[in-house]
Amino acid sequence: MRRLIGGLETTLILFIVCLFASLLIGIILAGIRSAPIKPGQVAVAAFVEYQRNVPLLVHLLVWYFGVASILPNAVGDFANRHGAEFTFAAIALSLYGGAFISEDLRSGLRAIPKTQYESARSIGLSFAQTLWLVILPQAVRHAFPPIVNQVLSLYKNTSVAAVIGVAELMYRSREIATETFRVFEIFSIATVVYFIGSVVLIGGGHACNRWLQIPGSSSR
Numbered sequence: 001m002r003r004l005i006g007g008l009e010t011t012l013i014l015f016i017v018c019l020f021a022s023l024l025i026g027i028i029l030a031g032i033r034s035a036p037i038k039p040g041q042v043a044v045a046a047f048v049e050y051q052r053n054v055p056l057l058v059h060l061l062v063w064y065f066g067v068a069s070i071l072p073n074a075v076g077d078f079a080n081r082h083g084a085e086f087t088f089a090a091i092a093l094s095l096y097g098g099a100f101i102s103e104d105l106r107s108g109l110r111a112i113p114k115t116q117y118e119s120a121r122s123i124g125l126s127f128a129q130t131l132w133l134v135i136l137p138q139a140v141r142h143a144f145p146p147i148v149n150q151v152l153s154l155y156k157n158t159s160v161a162a163v164i165g166v167a168e169l170m171y172r173s174r175e176i177a178t179e180t181f182r183v184f185e186i187f188s189i190a191t192v193v194y195f196i197g198s199v200v201l202i203g204g205g206h207a208c209n210r211w212l213q214i215p216g217s218s219s220r
Helices: 002-034 038-053 056-070 073-081 084-110 114-122 127-164 169-180 183-212
Strands: none
Touching: 002 038, 002 084, 002 127, 002 169, 002 183, 038 084, 056 073, 056 084, 056 127, 073 084, 084 127, 114 127, 127 169, 127 183, 169 183
């Protein structure tokens, strides 16, 4: 049981780190995609398509085995001594989640009337100020339901990090099941834990939706 709790702690830490990183990456990507700079738009579009159309498992393996192999020896040795598995899993998950969130935010940005941009610019705000102070808060309100879905997916996707040795809940469950042969009991516990976490996130999403007063919103 102690190892399961330790695995759950690692899962929650990985989820929280990736959640904040994904949101930040999503905001940055959506901002660049909305800026009137063609090379930036093309680069972000290509990055988003790559992240969204390659399986998460492949991203994890590319970072852990591919990127790690081209790092200088000193950097690689340092990473291996300080939890390389967790670091590369966090990077892969954050980039993957950030790409999806950026598209949700971009959809929210499209829902904002152009008059909002024109009004903000007419009172002297720069493009960056207009985007950050006027447009983005409204876009978040529109994009909130799908963002909640992405947060829920991110929580469940942390289980994939087990394939590169991150000692999260699924890794510990498999480890204990292999040692004790109590496969059904151990994985049933893991299933219940993931289910409870998902229900909590869904409930939090519904509560935030009501607080934001977004009509017709839902999260699954």
